[in-house]
Structure formats: structure tokens, C-alpha cells
Amino acid sequence: MLNQRNWIITENCFDLKSQNHAETIFTIGNGYLGTRGTHEEHYPGEERTTFIHGVFDDVPIVFTELVNAPDWLDLTLRLGGEWFSLTEGEILSYQRQLDLRNGLLSRRVEWRSPQGARWLLLFERFASLTNPHLLCQRVTIKAFENTTVEARATLSGDTDNLNYKHWDWLGQGLEHNNTWLHLRTRSSGIELGAATRLTVDGGENLEHTAWDTRNAPTLVVTTELKSGDIVEIEKITAFYTSRETTDPQGAARRALETLPKRAWSGLMESHARAWQREWEACDVVIEGDDRAHLAVRFSLFQLLAAAPRQDERVSIGAKALSGYGYRGHVFWDTEIFMLPFFTYTRPEIARNLLSYRFHTLEGARKKARENGFNGAQFAWESAATGEEVTPTWVPHPTDRTKLIRIWTGDIQIHISADVCYAIWQYWQATGDDDFMAHRGAEIFLDVARFWASRAEWNGETGCYEFTDVIGPDEYHDHVDNNAYTNALARWQLSTALKVLDWLEGRYPTKAAELRRSLELDESELTRWREVAEKIYWKQDESNGLIEQFEGYFQRRQIDLQALEPRTQSIQSLLGIEGANEANILKQPDVVMLAYLLPELFDEKTLRVNYEYYNARTDHTFGSSLGPAIHAIIACRVGKPDEAYEHFMRAALADLEDVRGNAHDGIHAASAGGIWQAIVFGFGGLRFEPDGPKTYPCLPRHWRRLVFRIRYRGQPYEFDLCNPQTGVAEG
Template identity: 35%
Template sequence: MMDYSLGKGNLENWVVSETEFSADKLGKVESIMYLGNGYMGLRSATEEPYLNEVRNLFVNGTFNKFDEKEVTELPNMADVTRIDIRVDGERFSLELGETRGYVRQLNLKSAELTRTFEWVSPKGKELHFHIKRFVSLDNLHLIGIQMEVENGQHPVEISFNTGINAQMNNNGSQHFHEGDRRIFDKRFVQLVQTTTESKIDVAINTVHKFTKNGKEVKTEPVMQMDRRKVGLKYTISLQPNDNLTMEKLTNVYTSRDKEFDKPNYHLEQLREHSLQDLRKMSESGYNLLIEVHHDAWQQKVWNKYNLEINSEDSFDLLALRFALYHLTVMTPAHDERMGIGAKALSGEGYKGHSFWDTEVFILPFFTFTNPEVAKSLLKYRYYGLVGARKKAEENGYEGAMYPWEAAWPTDGEVTPVWGAVDIITGKQTKIWSGFIEQHITSDIVHAVYQYFTMTGDQKFMDECGYEMVFDTAKFWASRLEWNEEKQEYHINNVVGPDEYKEHVNNNAFTNYMAHFNLKLAISYYEILSKQTPSWFAELNKKLSLEESYQHWLYKAEKLYLPEPREEDIVIPQDDTYLQLKEIDLTNYKNQDKVGTLFNDYNLEQVNKIQVSKQADINILFFMMGHAFSQEVIRANFNYYESKTLHDSSLSLSTHAILANDLGEEQLAYSLFKKASEIDLGSSMLSSDEGIHAASIGGIWQATVFGFAGVRLIDGKLRINPRLPKHWNDMKLTIHWKGQPVSLFITQATLSVKAENQKKIEFEVFGKSYECKDHIVIPIEVARECKEGAL
């Protein structure tokens, strides 16, 4: 059972709590309370084992392919969190004996996981447990666990069987050779393994320390070593009211780390460096290490983003902080060779692969608030041009065609071919996304455009961005298909964002985004050829731009862009959507869990019904709304919202933003709340395979792009605030052209402050403003002027 009200005082709206343990419902809390730092992610399984647990430790970028017939995935590292405990010989488990006062909490502010409870053994021995855990944001390689056990009124003997367990897998796939195990000084435990295909070395070290009643216990452990497993067993006697504290510090290093991924690398360097690092950390101890970790979170996250809302519903602020927490722990800010998985680093779902989720739902957070991290994520896609060019060539196209699912940048397409069962035929369903869901190519280019416009980072464009834009435009020019009858170019046989419609022609989102990609390439070509001819000559030599430019001009002009139909100004999602059969969707719209449509239909049947999995036309309006009138956006929003089941976690936040744009404030907040509850809701089965990373980004987007109205529109900064009625005020900091800009929004006013006192220009409800220092704008007056003009 989840409870979000337990944070008190300075921790109010900072704490996510579970107040009732269930061995049958472990997955949600393991996922939403996972710990990480972008380098690694540790699923929050309990120390003691249970049948339905999932123990995951992932290190970003360590992709491996188990078998030639499978796709590459992030391998599940050895487990360092399991501790088998016995009390007077009895196995400790919350399924045995009696448990009182159980609370497991994630403190978002400090990024520390705690578990507190009293346990009475079947023999009547009473023990009070307080267990803490963190993954350091200061030292990216460090994991810390501290377990305090306070004894009751009877003498007990308690034992801890603990170490490193590499008997792990990814749903049956084993990614590591057995490796070497070693125990140094009967204290420091080390395991070294190598992935089977990618040949990445991993070194994991762990050390323990015990104190009883404040004094260190020098007990002799029993050393244990088994296949893929190494550890120690400690046995300690406790008298009534004794207090025992166990600390377990662990570090993880890999040969993919930048400091080791060099031509002169040797495994012995990794072994020795990692071991010496742990020896040094063990001298500091858990309490000092976590203080430094707490400070890193305060300085790098909470002070930096400065995002607060004053809402009459405290859940809103908690949800926003939850989003900021997860956006931090999922993102490999330390290494531009790595992306963000669809389940972040919280579970095995989607194998750690990156989708369009990053560019459309997650990266904008960093573009607007932490541009250096945004640049790192875009460089990951730049390095991925190798795989994108490979995919284009394999499919008979030119230029760069980005993979639908990406892993290591040079891997190319890694989308699995086969998926879930077809309820009609009983066969596996083919996954077409890797073949024909192609809009990701222009989604990435849109992210490049957004970053460059927001930051003015010319160096990035010269080194990476222009090449990405030009080579993707070459792909689209080769991808377009000429329709002789209509004398125009089409894009046939695709899947758009709405994955309930496969093998469609002229998906509106895909066509418009491809057109955007071509027009952007044309614009950049013309700017570069005139303003920096020497650099243009270099790119031209590498990419044959002069020839491509003529194709872009002609094909962009001739590319079919679906227009609103006359009777209701609804834009067809694709060539056939508006002619498909309509059914009563009421039950599916009101479903308690996603995907209930497939209890009654298979995908082939769904393909013939006017029903959408997620936002499609509406995400086009979100990304390119300046190209359409408010009247057209409203008509299409109303039409497609009624047919969208939001069976994808990506969908709700987009609809929330558009609803707010249209003045549908109650609906906007309702959709925002539903988006926030995808992971934080009361259902204990919502997040078993991992958190919904895109939805996490969507919470921030609905808050900032939606309610605060902060958007990049046609190259300009626009701020059209429309706070929910029960939000008293909101503050945030964004970055525009290299300058922090602080915003404070109330129901009545918008306050804008240029922190570096450099002039900033922006629009509020259609009126232009500029500010070098500080300006306060009455919101209602600005909104009424806009509505009056309309």
C-alpha cells in the first residue's frame, strides 16, 4: 500500500512510502524506488529474498548479445544487495513470524532508501530493523547499505550471509563468463567477469563492517565461494537491548568506463584500481559517504533546477519532485556515448534500449534547464550516425535512418522482431516498429533544432548538428515515393506514433516531421553556404550537399502534407483512418489497466478500427503547433482525444499540454494527474518491469510546457501561463541563450528575471516583451488582449 503523506517538516512532499509489505506485489516498489546516478541503476529489491523478487543492477552502456538470434541488451550485473539473515538458526523473512510498523521509503530529497519494521520470529524473538541504502551521486561507482538491528528482551545469535552473487540473468539469458573470484584479508570481496559477446570487463568489490553498541566487532567470517558467487558469513551474538550495525559498501567498475576504455587498457588495472578505491571508501564509512551524496543531490539537482509549485493538493508537488529525481537517476550525464532506456535503469523492460522517448519527452527537460546534459544526449545520437547510415543502406536508402531502438551507438537497429501472443492465432506477433516506424529520424533532428535555438551552441552544430540534419534529410529525400496520379511525393507503409495503426500511408505526423527535416536542412544549407563558405566546403566534400540540396528543394515542395477536411477541419491521421469502422470505446476509455482492447481484438482487427493507442496528430500540434490555427487544433484535439485510449504512457502528458493550451483547464489537470499516477498511482502492478521514463519526462513537460506555458514556438520563447485553479504559484529556472532565466508565476502575474542581466526577448499571449533585468506582467490583461485580438 502506497502512502505519500509521511514526510513531515522539511521532508513534507519529499517522501514516497510503502506501508504494507506483500511478497506478491514487489515489482512496483522495486521499480519506482530504484536508486541510481546515470552510471548505474539499482532496483530496490529487499535485502532478504522472496520468490517473486526481481534483482537488477545495470551499468549504462555495457550492452551484450546473449545469442546471435537475440538482440543486444543491458546485462543484469551480479547482485550485491541480497543478505541472507538467520536468527537463532531460523531464516529471517517477513513471510514468517509477525511484522509490525512496516515502512519502506524513498526520500527524494536525499536519494536514500530506508526500511523500518519490528519483526517477531516464530520462536518469539523480537528485533527492530532499520535499513538504509544509497547509490552515490558523488562517486558514481559506489553503493552503500547500512542495516541496524536492535535486539529485544532475549539473547539471540544472528548470522549474515552476504557478498556478490553473479548467478543472475536477464529473463534466462546469461551475459557473462563465470569470471574470477577473490577474498582479500578475509574482508574485501572481489568478482571480475567479462560479457560473452561485447567483451566488457566488470569488476565488483564489496566490504563489510560491524559495530555493536558503538564498538567495532572483530569477528572472523566464514569465507564462501561457489559457482558465480563469492561472499562471507558473519555470526554475532546479541544480548537483550544490544544494537548491531552492519555496513556494506560496494563499488562497480567496467572497461567501458572512459578512464579504462583506452588502447593501452589491461584488466589488471581495472582490478587494482577498483579494489583500492573500495579500500579508501571503507575508511570513510557509510555515514560520511552518504553526507557527501546528500550534498551532491542538493547542489547538482535541487538547487540547480529550482522548480517549485504551491498547490492545494500536495500530491502535485510530490509528483513533480518524483519526476526530477528520476530524470536525474536515469540520465548518463557522465558519458555522451550513452542514451536513456525506455525503462531507464529500473528494470529489464525494453532491454535498456533508447527510443524516440528520449528526444521528444525527456531531452527537452535538459535542453531547457541543463543544456550541457542535453548536448551529451544529442552527441549520443551523433555517434549513432554510424548505425543510422548502416540501417539506411540495408534498407536501400541514402543518408542516415535512425534505429527505432538503439543501444551502443554503433550497433544500429536492435528492435526485437517478435513480441507478444496473438489472441486469435496463438502465434507470436511480429514487431514492425524496427522496420517501418521511421519518424524517429526527424524527431532527433527536431531535438537538434530545439537545442541549437535555445542555446545558440554553434560549436555543437559545427561538430555534430549540421551533419545530423543534412544526412537525415538525405534519407528522407531517398525515402519519398512519387505518386504519378497526384503528382506528389508520399511516405507509404509506415507506423506513426499511434502503434495501433500499422502499414499505413501518409501518416500525418511522419509526413510533417519529414517535411520539417527537409526544410531545416535547406535553411541550414543556405545559411552555411553564405556565412561560412569554408566550413560549408568541408561538409559539402564529406556529404555531397550541393547535389542533395536540389533534391531537398524539389521534394519538400512536392511532399504531400495532409490538410483538414472541409466538413469538420479534422486532419486525417493517415490515408485510411477516417474511413475505418467506429465502435463504442467507453469501456476501454474507462479501463483500470492499459491494453484491455486486446482482450477482445487482435492487432490486425484493431488496425481496422478508429482507435488510437496514443497521441499522434496531437503530438504533431505539440511539436509544430505554430503551423496550425487554434481552430484546427481544437477540432482535431476533440476528435482524436475521444478515440485515444492512452495505452502508452507517452500519451497523457501531450494531451494535458494541448488541453491547457485550449483553455480546457479541468481536463488538462485531470490528464496531468493521470500521467503522474502511471507510476505513483495506487495500483501495485503498474510498474513491475520498470518505471515509465517517457511519462516521467511528461510530468515535467505538462508542468512547464503546459501550465507554465513555456515553449519554443517558431524559434521564439513564448510564455503563456495558465496554472490550475488550485495552484497558487509556481517558480522555475530555464536557460535561454546561455543565460539562466527565473520565472515566478501566480494566478495574476508573470515575473521574469534575467539572472545575468543580458537582454531576453519573449512573447506572452501574442505580445512581445524584452527584459534586461526584471519585469512583472499581469497575466489576465495579456490573455484578454490575445483573446480580444482573436
């Protein structure tokens, strides 16, 4: 299915003003780590960052964060006695490309030095998908006169997280063309071993030296070139941590010892094959819209680059492994927005991501206890242990003398149901009974226990209520009876009872074990049923309109169109309290609910709620999570052109920085939502008793849409043509 079009992300000019955005876009990764797209040489304002899954350490205010690993990219060049820098001399030509087919990042530069010497340089790098501990660089240099080249390859442990340092130095060493470094995080005590090897091919009178600088051991190679000569410099780095081995330093050094003298070609070949297998499982083809096609593939690449294949104790944060936004913390973004892509294309990865929630179940139980509830309450922001790591206060964006109270970690409780929804979706799609029996069921039962203890009886309404919460729409906090939260709580309680019935029928020993360990009796199950049946729900019987939360219809009415054009979010324009008092939404909870629980909406109800909330949503500057879901529901109400507008708003969020914050990292949830919009929106995929079926709703200029899924262990490919040219389905 792989075609040759729309695979390359290209940058044709060097611009320091946009370098942080470009660093995000040119992030590479292999599911073990991710590295932002900084250059080999250094520039002011850069954010040279590599994040390794699971390597968290304490930090003030935000509790914990992914730690910036040692800098493996550092490779400075002295060409003919002059330092290579794009801020000096003259750039004769420049092009940087990320090849999404194989994760190869390359940069071709023709440069004239300040003294007039001309050079042609090709920089290449990749993070091996075959051996995720290996990081590979190559620089090919062509001289146009007799001259010298000096390359300095540093393995720098003197890295920081935006000026906060996490590493303690333990040791280092040098051996001919190899160097190694041994570090440990200051609070979490995670050890890291890093080793680098530098080899050079070409030139004459080759000389190797090394500098044993503390925390920055450096390998230096010099060679002489004649006019027209080419030299290749190869730098291979290995990373291991104590999360994988008791001897990370030794493991890193041994990983390099096993490589041949010239390793690039062999490593690249196996790496490219591994990426080809990934794309064969999940590529999407769009004919008739190159811009959208490239944006979709870019989004899928970033998800695949962050997807843990060997580790089931980590998950994907809101910014994947591409930036400092949210400090690497895991949100509902993973389960609701990213996970379906993996569930239906790479279920092995989906299982790992869901297993992370199982392994952090004790953290969720701790949060429930601390809040006075039973069962498991998943953290709004989660890291290594599953304990709550949402910051309580953050600095004001414009007045650094003030702090803003963050309430999401206290009262945004819907995530516990979201985790269960993702488990259920995975189980239905894969038939993985083993996972549900030995991991998923325990999560379901403990989360149901939380919802039953969190529910509040209101004698006046005769309902169980959930008051003082935040729904997905974060413009409104401290609200009562949020429609999304209440509906998902009701679904979770009811489904937990079904899971227990299934478990007792298929795995009676496991069911009995869970009943004992959780001290689950019939009286508690009876309460779950009662709460589920009587959860507050408000819907206008005359037109089917669902109130997003109690009192929403009485909020201040604002005409969004009257505020256009604008370059800020409604919350920025009105302030936090002003937005809370208005009827404008960061993202529409009811539309999100219609996507997840379509059985609650008939055709009329779906349309009236979509149109009502669509007109009141801050699409451009609100949540990046909303547009893709809007696109899906717009397709379901027969509005493909409107769906396409929403879809492109999501698809270009990072590539074109439509929200102005892509420098913080990839919008990973939006990336996952884009795939869902393609498959469940424009493709109209439905799962029926006789298997998956499509009901396409393609934009008028799309000639063809092709995608693949796996369902119940079977591969399916759907090849959909625009009705104007006929429909093909496979």
C-alpha cells in the same frame, strides 16, 4: 526553492503480490547504473536487477539487452540463530521510504522471530552521485535480549536476465573483509570488476570469516549483543567495466582501498550535496495538490537517476534503468519526451544524450543502406551501436505457440526526424554552436539525405509521399502519408538546408569538409527543396481538420464511451487487426504534431483537431506517451480541468500503476512528458524575441506553480500564482 513537503515515497506494508511494482518504484540510480528496489534478503518472484549503462550483450529474438550486473544487495542476517525473513515470524511494524531529495532508500522493520525474539532493523542504501562507481549499504540492528548477529554479504555473479545468463566467470578473491569478482559478457566481451567491503561496528567478540564460493564470494561477520545493544553493518561495493578502464577488476579494488574504515557518513554527505544541486536546477513546486507534486518529483528523480553525466556514448532507454521492459533499448522517447527536461534544466546532460546519436550515426547509415536508402535512418530501437535491434517477432501474450510480427523496426521511420528535432531544440535553447557545427549538422544532413531518398513521387497527386509507414499511433500500421511523419519530414528537409546555410556562414571549413565527406552537391540540395515543397498534406479547408493518415476517416467508427467501463486496451479487446481497422487511436499523431510544430495550427485549427482526436484516443490503456501531450494542448485551447485529467493519468502511471505494467520499469517518456506538461502546458512557457515568457493556465485548485529553466546560458525562475489570488512572475 526547495520546500520540505512532498519528497518521500512511502510503503507501509510488506506484500509479496505487489513486490515487482514496488521494485520499480524504489529503483535508485546515479546515471551510471540503476538498481531495482528488491530487499537485501531474498523472496520468491523477485527481480533482483542492476543495469549499467552501455553494458549490452546478445540475446535471442530481441538481439541485445542491458545485462543484469552482479547482485550487490545480497546481505542476509541470522539473528539469534534464526534467519531474518518477513515471510516468517511476525512483522510488528514496517515502513520503506525513498527520499527523493537525496536518493536514500530506507526500510524500518520491527520484527518478532518465530521463536519470539524481538528485533529493530533499519536498512539503508544509496548509489553515490558523487562517485557513481560506489554503492553503499548500511544495516542498523537493535537487540532486545542477549543474543548474536551473523551477517553474510555475498557478491553474486550468478545473476540472469529473466533466466538468460550473460556472464562468464574470470576470477575472484578474498582479503579479510574485502572480496572481488571478475566477469565478462559472453558475446560483447565487456569485462566487469566488482569489489565489496564489509565492516561492523558494535557488539563483542567480533569474528570475520569468508567463503570462497565460485561466482559468489561471501564475507561473514558474527558478533554478540546484549539487550539494548546496537550494531551497524556497512557494505560498500564498487563496479567498473572495460568501457571505462582497461583494468576494471583493479579499479574496483582500488576504489575501496582509498575509503576510510567507516565510509558511510562521508559518502552520504557528499552524495546528498550532489542531489541538492540537481534539485536546485530543476525542482518543481506545486502548492495546493500534494499528490500531483509528489508524482512530479518522483518522475524527475527517476530521470535524473538514469541520466548519464560522465558518458556521451549511452542514452536513456524507454524504461530508464529500472526494469526489463524493452531490454534497455533507446526509442524516440528520449529525444521527444525526456530530452526537453534536460535541455532546459541540465543542458550538459542533454548534450551527452544527443552525442549518443552522433556516436551511433554509423549504425543509422548501415540501416539506411540495408533498406536501399541514402544517408542515415535511425533505428526504431537502438542499443550500443545504433543498429536496428527491434525484435522481428515476439511471442503472443496469451498463446505462447504463436508469434507476432513486429513492424516498427521496419517502417516506423519518423524517429529520424525526431532526433533532428531534439538537436534543433537543444541548439535554440543553449546556443551551443560547437555542438551543432561538429555533430548536429552532420546528423541533419545525413538524415535529410535519407528523407529525400525515401520519398516516393506520385504523378497522379503531384506529391512526394511516404507510404507503408507507422506513425506514433501504433494501433495503425502499414498506412500511407501519416500526417506526423510527412510534416516532420518536410520540417527536417527544410531545416537541414537552413543548418547548412548557417554552417557555411559561420564554419566554412567544417561545411566544406562535410560537403566532401558526404559527397553533397547542389543537385542533391535542389532535390531536398523540391521534396520538402511537394510532400503530401491533407487538410480540410473548411474546418482545418487534418487526416491522421490517408484513409483514416473511412476507418470503422467505434464509440469509446459505449465500451466503458473496461480494463483493457482497444487493441486487447479488438485484436491487432481489429484495432487497425477501427478509428480509435493509441495516441493521436495530429495532437502530437500540434505540440511540436505549432506554426502549422492557428487557434481554430488547433481546437478542432484537439477535440476531434481527443474523443477518439484510448487515453487510459493506449500509449503512456499521449496523456502529457494532451494536457499541453488542452491548456492551449483553454481547458485546464481537462488538461489536469490527462496530466494526472500520466503522473500516476507508475506510482499507482494505472496501466498495470509498472513492474516492467518506469515509463520514462511519460516522466519527461509530465515535466513538459507542467512547464509548457500549465506554465504556458513560450520563447519570444525578448526572452522566455509564461501564459499560465493553472488547474483551479493549484494555488501556485514554481519552476526553473536555463535558456541561452541564463537561469530563469517562474513563480506563478492562481489568478484568483493574483499572478506573480519572476
